[in-house]
Amino acid sequence: DQQVKQNSPSLSVQEGRISILNCDYTNSMFDYFLWYKKYPAEGPTFLISISSIKDKNEDGRFTVFLNKSAKHLSLHIVPSQPGDSAVYFCAAKEGFGAGNMLTFGGGTRLMVKP
Amino acid sequence: DARVTQTPRHKVTEMGQEVTMRCQPILGHNTVFWYRQTMMQGLELLAYFRNRAPLDDSGMPKDRFSAEMPDATLATLKIQPSEPRDSAVYFCASGLGRNTEAFFGQGTRLTVV
Numbered sequence: 001d002q003q004v005k006q007n008s009p010s011l012s013v014q015e016g017r018i019s020i021l022n023c024d025y026t027n028s029m030f031d032y033f034l035w036y037k038k039y040p041a042e043g044p045t046f047l048i049s050i051s052s053i054k055d056k057n058e059d060g061r062f063t064v065f066l067n068k069s070a071k072h073l074s075l076h077i078v079p080s081q082p083g084d085s086a087v088y089f090c091a092a093k094e095g096f097g098a099g100n101m102l103t104f105g106g107g108t109r110l111m112v113k114p
Numbered sequence: 115d116a117r118v119t120q121t122p123r124h125k126v127t128e129m130g131q132e133v134t135m136r137c138q139p140i141l142g143h144n145t146v147f148w149y150r151q152t153m154m155q156g157l158e159l160l161a162y163f164r165n166r167a168p169l170d171d172s173g174m175p176k177d178r179f180s181a182e183m184p185d186a187t188l189a190t191l192k193i194q195p196s197e198p199r200d201s202a203v204y205f206c207a208s209g210l211g212r213n214t215e216a217f218f219g220q221g222t223r224l225t226v227v
Contacts, residue, residue, distance in 0.1 A: 006156075034215055036218075041220070041221075042220055042221075043118070043205055043207075043218030043219050043220045043221050044157070044205070044218045045218065046215040046216075046217070049215065089156070089157060091157075101147065101159055101162050101169075101170060102147070102159070102216060103159070104149075104156055104157035104158070104159075105156060106156035107156050107157070
């Protein structure tokens with residue numbers, strides 16, 4: 001049973017518009033959430049994170065929203081750029097600190113069209 | 115430029131052969147993870163170590179997979195014997211307690227024919 005789910009395997013967006021990637025989780029013990037971006041033939045790279053004590057975290061064009069009651073988080077990219085085209089993985093863990101294992105969703109492939 | 119290094123980048127082997135994948139974590143990191151990426155499962159955790167001690171390997175098929183950290187600069191993932199269903203990209207990641215994220219290597223693409 002997947003504890004972290006990304007229900008949209010792909011998303012296509014026009015350059016300059018907003019990209020919204022969604023993620024749902026089932027484990028109520030998760031209290032730290034991360035988004036990773038992955039280009040082909042490369043490893044995932046960390047993008048942005050949010051602690052469960054917050055409902056929003058912003059870093060430049062990237063904003064992550066957390067709705068704990070719904071066990072849902074989303075990543076907003078505004079404005080979207082062609083270089084954002086990649087696979088985005090949502091991840092969750094119990095507890096702060098890299099020593100705690102990450103549980104990943106299945107990924108969403110974002111395509112930003114020029 | 116600190117990074118996680120994985121070798122080999124690509125490996126093609128015949129069914130039944132032994133495969134060893136290696137990972138050099140970022141110097142000073144005390145946690146190492148092995149993940150496998152498949153089309154169907156996304157990124158699934160196989161094993162992880164903290165201070166070289168295995169903490170969780172429940173995601174790993176025990177009969178054929180083994181993971182070790184002979185020293186702080188080397189982690190290995192071994193498959194013996196390999197099967198076609200093991201074909202995937204295997205990622206190593208490392209982290210340090212006070213940081214929040216794990217840093218990934220570029221992966222080893224394994225093809226078992």
